Amino acid sequence: ELKVEQNPLFLSMQEGKNYTIYCNYSTTSDRLYWYRQDPGKSLESLFVLLSNGAVKQEGRLMASLDTKARLSTLHITAAVHDLSATYFCAVQRFSSGSARQLTFGSGTQLTVLP
Amino acid sequence: DAMVIQNPRYQVTQFGKPVTLSCSQTLNHNVMYWYQQKSSQAPKLLFHYYDKDFNNEADTPDNFQSRRPNTSFCFLDIRSPGLGDAAMYLCATSRDPPGSSGGAGDTQYFGPGTRLTVL
Numbered sequence: 001e002l003k004v005e006q007n008p009l010f011l012s013m014q015e016g017k018n019y020t021i022y023c024n025y026s027t028t029s030d031r032l033y034w035y036r037q038d039p040g041k042s043l044e045s046l047f048v049l050l051s052n053g054a055v056k057q058e059g060r061l062m063a064s065l066d067t068k069a070r071l072s073t074l075h076i077t078a079a080v081h082d083l084s085a086t087y088f089c090a091v092q093r094f095s096s097g098s099a100r101q102l103t104f105g106s107g108t109q110l111t112v113l114p
Numbered sequence: 115d116a117m118v119i120q121n122p123r124y125q126v127t128q129f130g131k132p133v134t135l136s137c138s139q140t141l142n143h144n145v146m147y148w149y150q151q152k153s154s155q156a157p158k159l160l161f162h163y164y165d166k167d168f169n170n171e172a173d174t175p176d177n178f179q180s181r182r183p184n185t186s187f188c189f190l191d192i193r194s195p196g197l198g199d200a201a202m203y204l205c206a207t208s209r210d211p212p213g214s215s216g217g218a219g220d221t222q223y224f225g226p227g228t229r230l231t232v233l
Contacts, residue, residue: 033221042204043157043224088156092220102222104156 002027004091006105013079014113021108023072023089032072033090033102034063043088047074079112086110117141118225120205126231127195135190135228137205146188147222148180149204157204163188164210192230200232 003026013019023032031050035043047056049065049072056063060083062075072089086109090102118139127133137146145164149157161170163182177199179191192199206222 031220035224040229042226043206045221045223048221101159101162102157104158106156107154109154 002029002091002093002103004089004103004105006089006108008108009106010109010111012111012113013076015080016078018078019076021074021076021087021089021110023074023105025070025072025091025103027093028067028070029091029093031092032065033092034061034072034074035088035090037086037088037107039086046087076110079110081112081114084110084112118205118207118223120203120225120228122228123226124229124231126233127192128233129197130194133192133195133230135192135203135205135230137188137190137225138186139205139207139223139225140186141207141209141223142185143207143209143223144185145208145210146182147206147208148178148188148190149206150199151202151204151227153201160190195230195232197232200230202227202229 005024007022031048033048034046036046037043047063049063052067054065060077065072074087086107088107089105092102121136125133145162147162148160150160151157159171160174160178161180177193182188190203204227205225208220208222210220
């Protein structure tokens with residue numbers, strides 16, 4: 001059974017600071033996603049990471065993937081209040097009918113304080 | 115714009131009264147998914163359709179059913195909602211053409227969700 005663990009679960013940080021969210025998974029997978037979710041809203045896709053060593057950056061967020069360590073990181077640079085949200089990593093694998101299923105981590109609730 | 119639409123956005127039902135949630139997509143994707151997300155938890159996959167093929171997760175209660183009458187629409191039926199079924203229900207789609215490999219084309223696109231309250 002595929003397990004996906006995120007840490008920390010809760011993160012409060014000051015504006016302007018840097019921090020990293022970690023996502024570990026238990027078995028080999030096809031690809032890894034990072035999603036953002038604002039309170040009461042749906043999931044917004046941030047990054048998809050396809051191979052070992054993949055790095056993607058968008059604004060103050062950078063995601064990386066180490067498939068050998070089964071680890072992905074989401075690095076936040078110089079945080080701003082608008083980044084406050086819950087961030088989920090999700091690991092994708094083949095399943096029946098060739099459709100690919102997502103298994104989500106527990107999420108990291110990020111609060112950026114002024 | 116191509117998108118995933120869910121109706122209604124908020125649904126209130128009574129304990130034991132059947133309810134149907136709706137999802138439609140203009141992306142022409144092959145796969146449609148239903149997730150349940152309870153407060154402060156990760157989304158949990160209930161089932162998915164790959165074209166017309168229904169795939170149920172092993173731990174999805176029998177109380178939850180789904181229908182996909184055509185490519186664009188997928189419905190979630192809760193036959194006898196209990197208080198524990200109150201949650202946000204998310205519909206998602208992915209392209210997933212048969213035999214695809216590589217690329218980022220299988221990203222799941224989520225609808226805005228339907229928040230279900232059970233009284």
